[in-house]
Amino acid sequence: MCSQRAVAYFRKHIEPQLQSGKHVMVAAHGNSLRSIIRSSP
Numbered sequence: 001m002c003s004q005r006a007v008a009y010f011r012k013h014i015e016p017q018l019q020s021g022k023h024v025m026v027a028a029h030g031n032s033l034r035s036i037i038r039s040s041p
Contacts, residue, residue, distance in 0.1 A: 003035035010036045 006028070017024050026033070 002031050003038075006032035006035045007039045010039075 010026075014024050014026065026036075
């Protein structure tokens with residue numbers, strides 16, 4: 001459940017900012033960060 005929420009938030013809110021060239025700092029616990037990294041292509 002944590003994984004689904006973390007990845008969905010990343011894709012909806014953070015990824016568009018990164019794609020537009022902005023710098024984004026992500027602070028989270030290990031499980032959510034691992035989930036985001038694993039979902040990367």
